[in-house]
Amino acid sequence: YKEKDYSQELTIKYLLSHTSGLPDYFQGKGISGKSLENEITQGNDQFWTFEQAIERTKKMTPIFAPGTKGKANYSDANFQLLGKIIETITNKSYSENCQDIIIKPLGLTKTYLYQDSTDKTPKTLYYKSNELNIPKAMTSFGADGGIVSTTSDMLTFIESFFIGKLFPSSYIDELQEWNKIFFPMKSGIGIHLFKLPWIFNPTGAVPYFIGHSGLSGALAYYSPKENIYIVGTVNQVAHPDISFKTMIKLTQQIMKK
Template structure:
């Protein structure tokens, strides 16, 4: 098949780069019903890898399930669900005013809480250098662990950066999803790992998807940082709800389809998540979901080998990207899903390029069979 040849050629190019020890991609074409699974190096479609920030999409699915069950609303103050969290008191103080009790599930999911990021301390000028150092420690292979209590202490001690819901932009903060993870644990009275198993893994029949909790677990491929592999199991076991899920390209594809096709929560509720705010160009953030609108000019540097497609339009993508090169994306205008990872902590644009080129290979394969792209009704 031309699609298979094109994608394997693409993966070969990635594999020839010393920054990549392995690449994996799975695709699904909702027009033809055809799926494809591809891998190179030490990653294949069935090899587990860390999905990192894509975990937030799984958290969004769980929150929407709990909403359907009447266990919370998007406008429920989070503290009403974490009444035993003494550290959460005065966690959000801005200009001398305590806004902690105003923080809702919606604020946390949409990155509009105004809390600073515990992981990079980007809310404080006086610790900016420390923040930059901490942000790069994992990429340098320096392992560390932290607890939820330490997350809250760091978040409180460095102060808030905005009032809840203030301003037109989303401010990405890992603290938000650490808190959401604790909220859903409190509601279901189980660990986050058990909840993911019960609410996502078992219903979808997944076998290699789980929350990374044991630092001695060597099943997932260790991420690359530039041209070297880094092992940071203590950190990976600490992320939990803001980046701790392990999956495979094949199973990430199953999850992505289930998310957008109404098999985890009602499809009619998807639009509830599509309350878009600018995050970082060219990405917008809703409630646990990214929307990526890539202009033609931004792709030209990656298309120099393919001048015929130099000005090709990229369809709008919905889903999530992870800092380690993972992606779960859906292009509703053409009905194509792509999931996988380039397993690289540095250079996040590489995952976007990989997903776009894989998506385009699926679309091009249709032309060879004289079929037209399907238009799927979806908010854009």
Template sequence: MPANSSNQKVSERLKNKILKDFVKRSRSNKTNNTAILLVHSPSLGIHWKTAANPDSNVIVNPDQPFHFASIGKTVTSVIISILFEKGLIDFEDKISKYLEDSILKGLHIYKGTEYSNDLKIKNLLNHTSGLPDYYTDKNKSGVRLLDLMISEPERFWTPIETINWAKQQLNAKFKPGKGFHYSDTNYELLGLIIENITGKTLSECLHEYIFEPLGMQHTFQIFHSEPALKSNFPMVDLYYKGVNLSKAKSISMSCASGGIVSTTEDMLKFHKAIVKHRIIRKETFEKMCDYAKMGPGIYYGYGIMNFRFMFMPEKYHIWGNSGSIGAFMYYNHAMDIYIIGSFHKLNYQVQPIFYIVNLLRKFNREIKK
């Protein structure tokens, strides 16, 4: 049997195994939300994708657009990096250089001392600012904005409103640069900084600097722009406690921190452009890899997460980003594999990582045959 024929059979066997496993996992999702997967490897010559829903009556398609949640932080960080390459900003700059006093005053108060003027751009990018997270941190009454997103779906939020919530309702966690605390507040501030530097809206910058150059025709910023080419498929629904959050005005509370709607194909273009240094230079990407320790084996750079799994070989390391709704966009350098998609389940960040590791194990076993 010719070698290429044998490899093709192995690939088909592996493809069926991976896609069937994903469908099985998605159909165990009690939320009845559609799950989408794209697995791509130029080196292995594969481009596999699927979509599934527990309800067989729901029509699904792997090219449906969906909300990428916090993966939008990667997009925001790339815009900051593009502005860095244009000489318009530096990662070491104080944020006070770009933001009004009305925003800075009272922004970062830790143990009675204000550190707002000490915050740097890089502190926002890799979550070392110490600023509280308006989205998941609880105020004195035990309320999170996440709770209001669900209980008040018709309320529209602006970045200024979410930042003010953090200022008025929450406390800073540590002095700037002295720890790690994941915070959407950081990225809403970065969105305002982008607008102040460019004199354009964040949505205009997204399209001008990223979506248009990369041909991401089905990608847009929810509530703020439209895709260059309307998809033939509806946006994936995201039900949680009976509320379809994909249609809720309240998800506007994630703007620069996670307001991107896209497809797996478009986000593959974006991720490949970073990997191949087509959107930002290699030297700039290396600066983005200024990692802060997020947890055991988990590191966060400028809008990118890096998993160096403990007790596992380096060949299983991945980098990219995750979203709180089970969204994922990761690249494995050792096997040259991109894995992009979403399980569409709120507060479902850890499980997709385990899924990706198991997927890579399957690839490794097949490659070794």
């Protein structure tokens, strides 16, 4: 950043909280002037390796120095690095770690890391009104978005996450160091805060939610105030915000009861 190498100052916390300042290799524009997201949504499905993702990141302009106060920038490069750290420490693949630490202990029966480009199990993704078949990209996402799951398994996971089945629930408070990332979201350490500003929620009818979401319109969120869990997906890459609008409507209906 500004001709200074900060690579030795990157920490796991910075990667988890998107405060690393690293550009997004997937949604950021490369040398061609296009992002990988643009390319695959326009019909150019492709494979890439961890090394290629990091090399692409290196050629892009950093957003800020790691740990800059009050700054956050969502970057899939953060998750690529975290996945590689996990593999290096455990000497096992990211898929094996997911199975051993999360999937098997929680009894998730339809959750796995997508690794076979001939696998037709996942439901179709869409980009606007067009089917989006991207098996090559799906095998390349890995730790930054390669998980296939169902709403039932997602619900089990998000409940387990917040009640302490994966780690002591006391850790949850430590994860809530919020920085603005994109409206109306704030980024914590591995989680996001979804909170509508007063102007859109003057009565407070929609509580705040903690969880995470993805580019496909998949989300898994929890409202500590109302003890509501909401999971789902719209499988719509062009308009993932539809899932949040749906979550708001569902919450309003639940609150009326």
